[in-house]
Amino acid sequence: MSTPIIEIKKPVLRVENLFVSYDTNKFAVSDVSADIKKNHITAIMGPSGCGKSTLLRTLNRMHELYPQITTKGNIFLNDQDIYKISAIELRRKIGMVFQSPNPFPSMSIYENVVAGYSLNGIRLKKSDRDDIVEKSLTDVALWTEVKDSLHKRGNFLSGGQQQRLCIARTVALKPDVILLDEPTSALDPVATSKIEELLVVLKKDYSIVMVTHNMAQAARLSDYSMFMYLGELVEYGKTKDMFTNPSDKRTEEYLMGKFG
Incomplete structure (x- = not known):
């Protein structure tokens, strides 16, 4: 009798011995290693200043927009070294949603959704844009x-x-991963609930990594959680398991x- 083959899914993101520093004397992220699983929600928790947002921004190299930052270690997206991909292409594959809603103010709703294409010089037929x-x-x-208000x-x-x-602007590019930095902290409870319901649906098609200060939100939404403290990944x-029996x-x- 043959042994059944068990397929082990490769992580969508693999972080190996990551260090990120804003100056020579202090690491914002210190020797972090973690595998991020596909089609799951992973929460990054921890007190203010613990490095969670820096870690999130490093995953699609948004941290490079800050001056004098240095990075050591490796990050792989589907086994591809993210530092061997252009930053523009990487950010199409790993989209990001920020703390405060930031639609482009000069663009219509329609233009906002397809902004990733137009800003990157990708031409689409009108029928494709509409779809x-x-x-x-x-x-x-x-x-x-x-x-009925698409052009407002x-x-x-x-x-x-x-x-x-x-x-919507992020998913329009069909990324592999969606990063969210405190996506509901500026919203009221009703709007927060709608976003949370949406994320549970979206994980069927996307891998989601979310920074949150809200422990109840992490408990409700996430499949996996990271706890960071002083730049270190303490537990993942x-x-x-983490909420019922932390190690x-x-x-x-x-x-x-x-504390927090």
């Missing part, structure tokens, strides 16, 4: 709310709608609200 806009807005549950600027939208528009594992005392104290 991308409808699908992307449908994917973020925004199509029915804005389909997005500043009339609510904060939650604007954030969903930013997510299944969210359920490090610092993780336990953070989750109990003793």
